[in-house]
Amino acid sequence: MTTKTNTHGIHHVTAIAGPAQRNLDFYTRVLGLRLVKKTVNFDDPGTYHFYFGDEAGSPGTILTFFPWEHVAPGRLGVGETQETVFRVPEGAVGYWTHRFVEKGVAHDAPARRFGESIVSFRDPDGMRLAIVGVPGIENEPAWTGGDVPAEFAIRGFHSVNLLLKDAAPTGAILTDVLGFTEIGREESLVRFKAGDTAIGGIVDIHVAGSFLPGRMGGGSVHHIAFRAADDAEELAMVKKLAENHGLHTTEQKDRNYFRSVYFREPGHVLFEIATDVPGFAIDEPLASLGQSLKLPPVYESRRSDIEKVLPEVA
Template identity: 70%
Template sequence: MTHNGIHHVTAISGPARRNVDFYTRVLGLRLVKKTVNFDDPGTYHLYFGDEAGAPGTIITFFPWEHAAPGRLGVGETQQTSFRIPESAVGFWTQRLIAAGVDHEAPRKAFGETVLAFKDPDDMRLALVAVPGIESEPGYAAGDVPAEAAIRGFHGVSLLLNKTAATGAILTDVFGFAEAGRDGPVTRYRSNAAMGSVVDLHEAGGFLRGRPGAGSVHHVAFRAENDAAQAAMAEKLATAHGMHVTEQKDRNYFRSVYFREPGGVLFEIATDEPGFAVDEPAESLGQALKLPAQYESSRARIEAVLPALG
């Protein structure tokens, strides 16, 4: 297996200020990049992660002020989960209660304790207690202490009509291996430290999902560099019949995209160059960063973007 794992997850949200408040204040993540949607510069693209903005920790959002809610269905991400130390389950249960966050009671899945909850847009999230990660560095933010902090992604759960073809891509292209089954759910795992789990939930005949606020736009998998990304794209085309886009420069990584057989939009994103390419690591997320093609329109763009705080 290779260290591919999940690079980031990108979702759609409602109001930007509410989105920032929840992910920084309630979940204790760091806003590591404040930029715009490269295809729609009148709206933000916000990135949250650990202190360094490391691959495997990043959840990103396209916030639209009046976005209609999405609808859960096949062909989309059912749940996005984060890793926490086992000792932090009590802390997070009490924190969600205190913050009035819609959540379920802790339950067991694949031998792990899972605390499922929803963000203000009803995006389906979970905290998964992982043994032995207490010594990993945690980002202390506000009243979330470092010892209880989120330690990047655990993984994603995809809701699909059929799972075999998607599983073949996970194993053959991304270096995952089947790691267990629980009813209609098959777990695949890589040996990456973070973002190492993809659960495929087979739900034939279920309604298709409808994108909107609270739904995931795409899931991105890691490639160490351009060469690794190109090799994956080639294998997707030749061995799996997938149409892969040309590479797109997203400033902080370079990306190709394809829609996997179940309908979920997948991305392959390079680890390089990272989020410190255009601002110092200690001040990540403080200034609005624009791609070069929009810099001449900065004043107009800043005038239409809503205040975040």
């Protein structure tokens, strides 16, 4: 039986992108992630919603995008996610640095953060990303259907980095509600860890004080989703948010592959709590995930109209 600490951590990260084909090419061909679901924005069905992750789209590996063809670029600022960080084997950092040069990916020189090697880079929309070399993960399963050899492949999320005015109010939500514990500080960063969760188990808060607020647009993270094992655990988190912190969530929304509630945490980042169940294989076999356009039942009768307005992708 899975212990409760293993259900905590990051479930997925959702961001805003520009042209759909460019987004698809970068994450599948350059980063070697699997497209595990091609669906639509449930609130705007004329727009794709892409889900990238490991072979099965496991919680802690899923980066999702709403691609809009002519989106204006976002501006990084206080109250949003500064960086989304992937795990790679420690020995793969050199491979990725070389790959970024080879593929023309904007990136920084390797650095150290909390004792680990990190290389920050940007996607074509300017979204801030990084890879961190983690020792001892070489034998973890990796998606090998892309162009990146298994020994160098991404193994889910390492962390997210939030740019906030102050760490304490958000830290109280992370520790009391979402299953994290503060484990360290380094310069202006405060690190929180979700028990023994290896994949997607870290949140760093970059304390920026009074800085310009962020502006949503291309390259911005729209929200971060945190894991709940099931509806009961999600409901318990919702109750604790209200009773201990005076924060109220939306009603539960069925996203087909998980069930979600949303709320603004004290630093103004949009947080989601998403259930691990039922997962991405509920409407297509594991072997063919992401190959066909999947629509929620409410939109199925409009499929032909929706397909006409979505840009063609290959």
